[in-house]
Amino acid sequence: MTTVPPREEPVVVGVDGSDSALDAVRWGATESVRRRLPLRLLHVCSVPSLGRDWLREAAAAAAATEPGLAVETSLQVGDPRRNLVAESAHASMLVLGWRGLGSGLQPLLGSVAQQLAAHARAPVVVARGRLSGEGPVVAGVAGLSEAALAFAFDEADLRGTAVVAVHVADDPGPTEERALALRLREWEGKFPGVDVEAVVLSGKPSAGLLEYGAAAQLIVVGTRGRGALAGLLLGSTSQALLRHSPCPVAVAHEPPAPDRPTPVCPEL
Template sequence: MTRSTSDAEIVVGYDGSPDAAAALDWALEQARRDGRPIRLAYVFEWLTVAGWVGPGVTPGMWPDEQARQQVEELVNKAAADAAAANPELTVRGEVRDGPPALVLEESSAEAGLLVLGGRGHGGFTGLLAGSTAVSVTAHAHCPVVVVRRDTAEAARAGHITAGVDGSEPSLVALGFAVEQAALRRVPLQVVRAWQPGREHWNLTGEQARDAALAEGRAELDEALRRWQERFPDVEISVQTATAAPAALLIDSSRQAQLVVVGTRGRGGLRGMLLGSVSQQLIQHAHCPVAVVRER
């Protein structure tokens, strides 16, 4: 049975790379806020090509039991160091075998949150350039946060930004964003981008824009009303604009500590994870990015 995300552990995809270290730091700070345990998961993928070098493994060594022992020592040390620096938290490490994307997706079924570095090495090589990030964020059973090393500092300041388009996945993401804003005691900025569509074909450009923005704002007001009643102390602002979704969200991320989006949307956010928007966010946002998928 899948546990509630309120008490399920935070899983960190860890391979010893600088971005993985940034992801671990982010996860530790999150755990200090909500008290959840942390599990470092190293996915050990056995490869048989010449010249294979695993993270934390002596160059030139073939993947054998000694290589696996080095990996286990790497993960256990990282977990022990994190636990020693945060005695109030429970931190453990594990090494699992298999394709990284598949193993992480499986791990997410029992997790409350999955945190990944932007780029890794070994089992996470090319995390953002290839299909692994798309697969994990699209199919994980819990929210996924991607932390690039160059955005780690931004995670400690600013507001929370949520990209919303009125679709059910985006409203699930909105709920996650509100909860994070309340937990961190920071404002929430809700962003809704609009681009011309067929639904207003009979109107002029300016009329279509005004009609779409008005409809979008009405949808948002209804959704936000429920969350505002539940979290009255969260300051919420709304930004609606006729702009490309990725550009609008990336711009908002300059002053944010976290950008939150759903897995799939409609209108301006259609194909969030199957097209270029999510990739642009994960690679170019100025802060960590959370992708939330309905369980």
């Protein structure tokens, strides 16, 4: 069962010729098969000749990972951040590698992954650390945002695994435990086949999520707030995870209000 609004758009992977981007391609290819969606490989640059070679390499990596998967490649000239944010409006999710080439060539996906995670209009997955294997989906539970829980339960259902919902408070006690259990009850009803573990910790949220992420196959967090200012900056927890997570990290966004589309910030 899925309660995340169904999207028929492809899984989009940003490609920049780096080994990290190829990891993102492999992760995205498997996710495309899991969700029965096509895979779109996108390279945005100022040197098209290099981009064509990198896209061919990426398409070969996708085919080797998931034979028979429908793969589309796209070469665009422009600013990687602007183009990828625009592309995310027509994607089921945007998948990026954490480290770019670091050679002065554009685009360096690793250097802008945090900005894209904040501004993109679809869930963003940063492929890093351990890319496959068993383990639960760990969801960071903070504030009133339900986007992270929705994405985490959907992924756990698709993968046939459990959800570990982690809430970190300054001075946790029975009140926080009851509140988390009540909050999870609705999701347990929507996904009766997904086992759930509720965890309430004290300390820094990033430390708690990294601890439970050591045995996870995916960590899911949300952005802060709604409306026109939502996602302008990622919180310190999300930034720490994007830098240090032992497995891929997904950043899920609250859907914008119908009369208030998510903006593309001028600094992008």
